[in-house]
Amino acid sequence: MLLPSGETVFAVEQYFVVHAESQILSSSEWTLHETQVMADHHWWSAPELRSTGETVWPEALVEMLVDAGVFEPDA
Secondary structure (H helix, E strand, O other), rough: OOOOOOEEEEOOOOOOOOOOOOOOOOOOOOOOOHHHHOOOOOOOHHHHHHOOOOOOOOOOOHHHHHHOOOOOOOO
């Protein structure tokens, strides 16, 4: 993977689908590092992810969620 800085890194990434009882999010348990690198967080719907102009990682997140059966395929 090539970082925006030009540095090449090898990364093994794992993603998990988690179902939660509530959609309320909190940063109260964030580590110091998390508070320094994350500006905000929220749940995304399939239409929001498909239409956003924001940078979302991983780049194939929508396709991954469709493959996992979380999102319906785009009609």
